[in-house]
Amino acid sequence: MTQNGHVESSTVRVKRGLAEMLKGGVIMDVVTPAQAEIAQEAGAVAVMALERVPADIRAQGGVARMSDPRLVKEIMAAVSIPVMAKCRIGHFVEAQILEALGIDYIDESEVLTPADEENHVDKWKFRVPFVCGARNLGEALRRISEGAAMIRTKGEAGTGDVVEAVRHMRAVSQGIRRLASLREEELATAAKELGASLEMVREVSSTGKLPVVNFSAGGIATPADAALMMQLGCDGNFVGSGIFKSGDPLRRAKAIVQATTYFDKPEILAEVSEDLGEPMVGISTSSLRPEELLAVRGI
Amino acid sequence: MPTTGARVGVLALQGDFREHMRLLESCGASVVPIRLPEELTGLQGLVIPGGESTTMSRLIGTAGLLEPIQEAVAGGMACLTTCAGTILAAREIRDGLPGQIHLQILDIAVRRNAFGRQLQSEEVELDIPAVGRPPVLVAFIRAPAIEQVGEKVEVLVTYRSQPAAVRQGRHLALTFHPEITGDPRLHRLFLATL
Numbered sequence: 152m153t154q155n156g157h158v159e160s161s162t163v164r165v166k167r168g169l170a171e172m173l174k175g176g177v178i179m180d181v182v183t184p185a186q187a188e189i190a191q192e193a194g195a196v197a198v199m200a201l202e203r204v205p206a207d208i209r210a211q212g213g214v215a216r217m218s219d220p221r222l223v224k225e226i227m228a229a230v231s232i233p234v235m236a237k238c239r240i241g242h243f244v245e246a247q248i249l250e251a252l253g254i255d256y257i258d259e260s261e262v263l264t265p266a267d268e269e270n271h272v273d274k275w276k277f278r279v280p281f282v283c284g285a286r287n288l289g290e291a292l293r294r295i296s297e298g299a300a301m302i303r304t305k306g307e308a309g310t311g312d313v314v315e316a317v318r319h320m321r322a323v324s325q326g327i328r329r330l331a332s333l334r335e336e337e338l339a340t341a342a343k344e345l346g347a348s349l350e351m352v353r354e355v356s357s358t359g360k361l362p363v364v365n366f367s368a369g370g371i372a373t374p375a376d377a378a379l380m381m382q383l384g385c386d387g388n389f390v391g392s393g394i395f396k397s398g399d400p401l402r403r404a405k406a407i408v409q410a411t412t413y414f415d416k417p418e419i420l421a422e423v424s425e426d427l428g429e430p431m432v433g434i435s436t437s438s439l440r441p442e443e444l445l446a447v448r449g450i
Numbered sequence: 451m452p453t454t455g456a457r458v459g460v461l462a463l464q465g466d467f468r469e470h471m472r473l474l475e476s477c478g479a480s481v482v483p484i485r486l487p488e489e490l491t492g493l494q495g496l497v498i499p500g501g502e503s504t505t506m507s508r509l510i511g512t513a514g515l516l517e518p519i520q521e522a523v524a525g526g527m528a529c530l531t532t533c534a535g536t537i538l539a540a541r542e543i544r545d546g547l548p549g550q551i552h553l554q555i556l557d558i559a560v561r562r563n564a565f566g567r568q569l570q571s572e573e574v575e576l577d578i579p580a581v582g583r584p585p586v587l588v589a590f591i592r593a594p595a596i597e598q599v600g601e602k603v604e605v606l607v608t609y610r611s612q613p614a615a616v617r618q619g620r621h622l623a624l625t626f627h628p629e630i631t632g633d634p635r636l637h638r639l640f641l642a643t644l
Binding site (some may be wrong): 168 | 462463464465466467469472485500501502504505508509512524533534547562563566567568570571572573574575585589591592593627630631
């Protein structure tokens with residue numbers, strides 16, 4: 152029996168490592184401590200502490216910002232699972248505040264109104280890990296090179312329409328498959344096209360996967376949606392408005408957790424999809440005006 | 451350390467079960483993911499991975515896996531548990547949620563998130579005599595602590611003055627993640643006893 156030796160905190164491995172522990176799980180948006188407790192009870196692997204879910208941000212308009220630190224602290228106190236919170240794209244001071252609160256993960260999110268239309272947060276400067284949204288491989292690799300320790304598809308948050316999440320997950324996977332098929336001398340051009348470093352493009356080309364965990368997000372509202380995203384190759388699901396904008400949140404949340412685990416077992420999916428009450432109403436993404444799309448923010 | 455053709459299950463309800471499967475396969479084990487009770491038959495070992503212990507506890511409950519796992523253990527199946535898996539395998543969970551299922555395989559008492567939140571997560575080199583030199587590089591991620599061990603439990607290494615790897619018979623329980631850093635020696639130690 153001996154004592155431990157060299158110790159290093161907040162390393163890349165530790166930051167990416169927490170996301171590894173979340174795999175196969177569901178991260179749920181919550182706006183109150185009571186909702187956080189319901190999410191934990193349902194089997195969420197983490198909660199995202201917010202003032203308004205994306206569906207309400209969409210409906211109410213105005214500038215969407217980081218949540219009140221008091222609300223974030225109350226939610227952190229209410230549950231023992233990891234708690235995430237969102238900062239605006241490029242708003243490194245909101246990120247500093249969330250880190251000071253001791254949050255477990257920061258989502259630099261297009262769901263909030265961007266604070267900087269050119270630059271994202273330099274995430275390497277932080278001890279807390281970050282998750283960022285992406286619509287395709289180039290966006291994912293650019294966020295990872297800025298220090299993101301986890302990626303999620305952007306989808307189109309607050310719609311309950313899974314179509315954009317599917318589009319983005321397929322785009323990321325196709326991008327990876329394409330890189331894996333290229334010859335060594337073709338990778339420099341690919342890196343230029345993707346706006347990513349050659350080093351990272353080489354890594355993805357040889358491993359055939361992203362160097363970080365990739366969840367899906369943005370429009371997942373049913374157990375079938377969650378299983379669809381898992382079958383398309385994501386590592387887990389974020390569910391925002393889909394749970395607490397539905398008729399029976401606890402029941403639906405439990406069903407989405409089950410569907411994420413048993414994503415390839417249609418009999419179980421049929422069983423858990425039964426009798427869930429009203430889903431969130433939803434908005435078809437194709438009916439949105441271009442200026443109403445959130446996914447085009449922060450590319 | 452010899453490789454083995456042992457048949458080993460990895461509880462695949464949630465968490466980093468794929469990393470465990472990859473490591474075990476590289477050690478020569480025949481590995482199967484476990485999500486349903488009927489998949490437990492014929493296993494010599496079971497790995498309970500890292501993940502979120504409350505989530506895995508709920509999924510063990512709904513899948514009806516609690517008793518089948520306990521029966522298989524009583525029938526001689528050995529367990530390797532990491533982090534959340536060690537919480538689930540403990541006799542006592544301090545600060546557990548009401549109604550949290552636990553398997554009570556190991557005579558240990560654990561405390562969840564004993565070292566704090568993610569900002570307190572660390573990479574550490576552990577000197578574990580049972581696997582030899584050099585030290586094993588591992589990750590502690592929102593790790594639990596083993597606060598109490600029974601008479602039959604052997605402590606293999608401590609971290610911040612508390613047991614971090616313990617052995618009880620053929621069961622091996624860790625509060626950290628060797629599967630994240632990829633060092634296979636603890637998995638080999640486990641497989642060698644099957």
